[in-house]
Amino acid sequence: MNLEYRQVTEISEDDYKLLLDADPYKEIVDSYISRSTVFEVSNVDKLVGIVAMLPTRPETLEIVNIAVAPEQQNLGIGTLILQKMITSAKAAGYSTLEIGTGSNSYQQLHVYQKVGFRMNWIDHDFFVKNYPQKIIDKYLTFDGFVLRDMVRLTMKLK
Template identity: 50%
Template sequence: MIIKEIQEFQAIHYDLLLSADPDKQLVEDYIKRSVCFDAMFDGSPVGILALLPTRPETLEIVNIAVSETYQGQGIGEKLLQFALSYAKNSQYKTVEIGTGSTSFGQLYLYQKCGFRMTSIDRDFFIRHYEEEIVENKLILKDMVRLSMDV
């Protein structure tokens, strides 16, 4: 598996981005301002990572996804470690990530990698998403924000 910067977006990249974030408009918007990488396996993209500079010295992981068939094999964790190394080598001081309060597996993974919770953006998903999102049998309303100093 290799991780490389994406030069040209293909349909598979969009499928991955939308599996992490269902709002096509929002995705289109932040992708333009982000540096994006894919995880390649046997010549095909199986994972994606989008990193957006937000405030001075701060980089946000705005999108991370692994295709369903390849989930649970450590690729997500490798992408997170890659993001942290990239941030450090590019002189960023802090890496942030936000996820749904109902995304229990993702919250586990991010904390396992060293992220700490910083705040809750209450009703974020009600305000920003037209379609209701249901996850783990719960209606998703709040965003949990996590960060790590690198």
Template identity: 45%
Template sequence: MSVIIERFTKATKSHYELLLDADPSRKVVDSYLSKSHCIEAKVGLKVIGVIILLPTRPNTLEIVNIAVSNDFQGQGIGRILIEYALEFAREHEMKTVEIGTGSTSVGALYLYQKCGFRMTHIDKDFFSRHYDEKIIENEIELRDMVRMSQDLC
């Protein structure tokens, strides 16, 4: 399988299906898309993954959304996207890459740590404060965000 990684500027229905799988609020997703570097993973013409990179503080890039199609999960696509993001950050002279994920997102926590991210803190009740509806993941109500980062220098 040949995976192509490239930037996109206009989110299509295929992009939104993935983006909203990782972040269920269209309002939140729309709030960061126009300010971000948007990257897609494709096999042929099919979009199978996305990663959204938002410059935040000076020399800091945050991965604000990453998602891989269910049919392609477990095949290393997420890791490829994260490695692309880290290289992108280095090329743009960033010093730190950050990412946040739900405290109930065990698969994501595992992947991010395998890719070199370290936990920095817990943002208690993040999802309760920012989302109108409860989010249930792995049969647990998602309330807290685990913040992680990786220094590139």
């Protein structure tokens, strides 16, 4: 698969569709996206993913949003995007790369750990405190599972 990465400064409607799949509130996405470096990811001129990265502390970069188009999921695209961002962060001189996800985001947790991220800490009640409405996991709807905690993962690059 030959993915192409293009840095964008204007977020299109198609970009928002992907960003909001990973983070469901536009106001929250807007709060960090304007400070982030955003890359559209395409395969044969078709938008298949997006990633936003934000410097948070000296020598630390956080992937604040990463999404793959629903019809392109489970093809390894997310792993390829992560590997590219790891390589880019190293080349830019960062010593730490961070990412966070919902405590019940099992597939994302698997992929993040597979590429080398390690669980670092749990931000208890992150989603309850920071989001205007409860987030009900779309994959765990059998019991109306409410997303509460964010798992924070880190990777040392140096």
